[in-house]
Amino acid sequence: MAPTTAGTPPLAPHLAILYGSQTGNAESIARGLHDTAVARGFNSSVHCLNDHAAAHLDQVPAVLFITSSTGDGEPPDNANLFFRALRKLKGGDKGPWPQTRYALLGLGDTNYSNFCGAAKRLEKRVSELGATRFYASAFADDATGLEETIDPWVEGLWPVLETVCARKGAAADAASAAAEPAAAPAAKSIANKPAIDTLVNQTASLALTTPAPALYSPPALPTHTIGHLTIPGLPDLSTITSLTGLPAVTVPTVVVTRTTATKPILPTITDYHAQWHSQITRTPLPPYTSSRPASATVRSVTPLTTPDAVKSVLALDLDLPTDTAADPGWAWTPGDAFGICAPVPYDLALATAARLGGAEWTGDGWVSPVVRLDGTNGDADLPQSLRDRDAVVAPKGVEGSAKGHFYSIFDLCRFVLDVTATPKKALLRALGDLATDETEKKLMYYLSSRAGTKAYRGMSDNGRRRCFMSWPTVPSVTSVPLDVLLAHVTPSAPRLFSHSRMGVASEFVRALSVGDVIPVYPAPSARFHLPADGSVPVVLVGAGTGMAPLIAFVRHRHAQREMASARGVQFGSITVVQGLRDPMKDWLFGSELLEMSKAGTVTAVHLAVSRVDVAQGLDGVASMTRGYVQDAIRSTARDAVVGAIEKGGRVYVCGDAKGMGRGVMDAVAEVLGAARGAASKLEAVEMVATLVKEGRYLQDLW
Numbered sequence: 079m080a081p082t083t084a085g086t087p088p089l090a091p092h093l094a095i096l097y098g099s100q101t102g103n104a105e106s107i108a109r110g111l112h113d114t115a116v117a118r119g120f121n122s123s124v125h126c127l128n129d130h131a132a133a134h135l136d137q138v139p140a141v142l143f144i145t146s147s148t149g150d151g152e153p154p155d156n157a158n159l160f161f162r163a164l165r166k167l168k169g170g171d172k173g174p175w176p177q178t179r180y181a182l183l184g185l186g187d188t189n190y191s192n193f194c195g196a197a198k199r200l201e202k203r204v205s206e207l208g209a210t211r212f213y214a215s216a217f218a219d220d221a222t223g224l225e226e227t228i229d230p231w232v233e234g235l236w237p238v239l240e241t242v243c244a245r246k247g248a249a250a251d252a253a254s255a256a257a258e259p260a261a262a263p264a265a266k267s268i269a270n271k272p273a274i275d276t277l278v279n280q281t282a283s284l285a286l287t288t289p290a291p292a293l294y295s296p297p298a299l300p301t302h303t304i305g306h307l308t309i310p311g312l313p314d315l316s317t318i319t320s321l322t323g324l325p326a327v328t329v330p331t332v333v334v335t336r337t338t339a340t341k342p343i344l345p346t347i348t349d350y351h352a353q354w355h356s357q358i359t360r361t362p363l364p365p366y367t368s369s370r371p372a373s374a375t376v377r378s379v380t381p382l383t384t385p386d387a388v389k390s391v392l393a394l395d396l397d398l399p400t401d402t403a404a405d406p407g408w409a410w411t412p413g414d415a416f417g418i419c420a421p422v423p424y425d426l427a428l429a430t431a432a433r434l435g436g437a438e439w440t441g442d443g444w445v446s447p448v449v450r451l452d453g454t455n456g457d458a459d460l461p462q463s464l465r466d467r468d469a470v471v472a473p474k475g476v477e478g479s480a481k482g483h484f485y486s487i488f489d490l491c492r493f494v495l496d497v498t499a500t501p502k503k504a505l506l507r508a509l510g511d512l513a514t515d516e517t518e519k520k521l522m523y524y525l526s527s528r529a530g531t532k533a534y535r536g537m538s539d540n541g542r543r544r545c546f547m548s549w550p551t552v553p554s555v556t557s558v559p560l561d562v563l564l565a566h567v568t569p570s571a572p573r574l575f576s577h578s579r580m581g582v583a584s585e586f587v588r589a590l591s592v593g594d595v596i597p598v599y600p601a602p603s604a605r606f607h608l609p610a611d612g613s614v615p616v617v618l619v620g621a622g623t624g625m626a627p628l629i630a631f632v633r634h635r636h637a638q639r640e641m642a643s644a645r646g647v648q649f650g651s652i653t654v655v656q657g658l659r660d661p662m663k664d665w666l667f668g669s670e671l672l673e674m675s676k677a678g679t680v681t682a683v684h685l686a687v688s689r690v691d692v693a694q695g696l697d698g699v700a701s702m703t704r705g706y707v708q709d710a711i712r713s714t715a716r717d718a719v720v721g722a723i724e725k726g727g728r729v730y731v732c733g734d735a736k737g738m739g740r741g742v743m744d745a746v747a748e749v750l751g752a753a754r755g756a757a758s759k760l761e762a763v764e765m766v767a768t769l770v771k772e773g774r775y776l777q778d779l780w
């Protein structure tokens with residue numbers, strides 16, 4: 079039994095914490111809550127939603143749901159089976175839900191139109207099935223800072239939970255049912271220490287230093303702009319004596335044991351994968367997932383934009399191994415995506431490993447010490463990113479042949495920890511705890527506190543907010559323990575590409591060459607597919623690389639038309655509304671669309687051009703509007719969009735959530751509302767909401 083806080087008897091009933099997490103945020107919150115629960119004497123267990131059976135929901139008096147949303151308000155991959163199970167409950171079969179009491183925390187981003195869609199759907203369904211909410215639900219927004227909602231929610235949760243789990247009687251239950259998140263946590267005092275002259279001038283810039291090995295003179299470590307941390311508006315911290323709202327430090331649940339083995343550090347992906355002692359490198363059998371990907375060989379990398387375009391876009395042609403045919407997941411339909419497990423850039427991974435004491439020069443090359451990772455209480459305590467990977471036989475040189483999770487420190491930096499992600503406040507807090515220099519400690523505490531929220535959001539490393547920038551800013555932390563990093567750094571998340579969505583110009587994709595082998599897995603879309611009935615008109619709205627799944631739709635329709643031409647089958651109209659900067663530089667698939675127009679597959683192409691004047695039209699293009707796709711929908715493409723919807727058609731929107739998702743939805747509401755004589759904006763918005771419900775307004779946003 080875990081230790082309890084002084085004077086509190088262990089609470090017999092179990093608490094089940096269930097999370098759905100795509101990129102690790104919800105999982106790390108769930109695990110942090112579990113640790114705190116155990117420390118408070120709860121008999122807690124933590125599982126991803128797909129493993130809900132292991133939580134024995136019929137026996138626990140309280141369940142905590144923590145889930146993010148992905149896609150267009152869809153559940154994360156490790157929650158989709160749970161949602162399916164909820165859907166399957168029919169009639170009198172309500173499963174364990176009528177006896178279940180729950181609290182729910184949703185994670186989302188208001189840049190997506192379906193804010194916290196998965197969490198809200200989960201709550202609706204379990205309530206329908208008879209579950210009772212014992213604590214007010216909260217929905218945290220990545221756009222404004224998750225902590226602002228999460229911290230008070232967690233703070234207020236504990237007293238309510240103790241009542242609910244201890245079952246102190248009906249009166250207490252009734253009181254707890256109405257509970258709202260409690261007030262902000264009490265101030266935590268921090269030492270009032272020396273002046274911070276170097277920091278008050280608002281920039282801390284520190285270089286990476288690695289001691290040279292004794293015998294050989296190693297080549298210089300790759301230079302990466304690490305640690306050029308700019309913090310606008312940093313106050314004089316010497317005047318601050320107490321800070322509130324510091325995030326809880328996540329207790330590491332991974333035990334790191336260093337072995338005697340080392341492993342070569344190689345820059346190339348092909349060689350690297352060929353010798354990694356982990357599931358990710360040897361192509362496993364299907365089904366392929368992000369942690370058990372297949373290996374694909376790059377057949378070609380072709381630029382789709384001119385060299386002077388603002389953003390370069392590449393077409394990647396990949397060869398999948400023949401055995402992938404056995405995986406039904408690869409039987410893709412247009413609109414489906416696939417994931418590429420992009421590693422951290424080699425130079426950065428090596429520089430980070432070196433800082434962690436994980437890169438040694440042998441005279442022949444760099445090697446990295448191999449560590450074994452175990453959960454504190456078995457595999458269930460490993461973060462999911464590690465747990466999903468199969469245990470492998472110990473590498474040569476390690477005593478015994480027991481299977482385990484073996485990684486070189488470099489492997490962890492390259493494939494497991496995403497040091498390019500935005501640092502979580504909890505990581506800054508943990509760095510503050512580790513810092514021996516009081517000034518650095520105070521800076522880290524400040525950035526992770528409530529008062530430091532503005533500085534935290536404004537801090538940047540050459541305009542980006544990346545995890546690794548924070549480490550050199552605390553040079554007194556000579557080495558961050560790996561278990562602390564595993565608890566606080568976001569795990570590397572795969573990037574999703576449409577089948578036929580060409581590589582977003584990421585650092586990783588740009589560096590690929592023909593013959594490289596990369597880890598990939600299928601990620602089918604639940605809803606972003608063409609209607610089975612080819613006579614349904616469609617409107618395709620895409621900007622930038624958002625055109626990729628849409629061109630796959632066009633190609634598919636074109637092939638269907640060719641096959642059906644002799645039979646006189648009628649096909650619905652295809653209206654394309656495409657956003658681009660300059661038709662001469664980045665009109666993706668331009669010539670193909672013109673050909674498809676000529677062939678009659680595409681009915682009209684409306685271009686929205688954001689960076690150059692469009693005095694002249696282009697042959698074969700129905701209209702050119704200066705502005706964004708939403709401007710085209712409001713003007714030249716208005717009739718086509720409304721006409722298609724009124725004929726029972728569907729609208730597909732693909733692009734970035736911030737730039738276009740909201741804007742396009744507003745524009746469609748406006749033109750549809752006007753055409754149907756909506757009495758108010760709200761009524762017009764409800765019209766689009768109905769289309770969404772009917773599966774006639776579909777979005778693939780990122």
Ligand SMILES: Cc1cc2nc3c(=O)[nH]c(=O)nc-3n(C[C@H](O)[C@H](O)[C@H](O)COP(=O)(O)O)c2cc1C
Binds near residue numbers: 148150191224
């Ligand atoms: C591709 C993608 C799609 C997303 N879709 C939604 C969405 O539809 N609704 C929403 O509220 N948040 C959406 N989000 C935001 C995430 O839910 C949010 O960033 C959350 O903190 C991620 O938590 P996780 O790391 O546990 O998955 C999306 C994020 C990404 C990257």
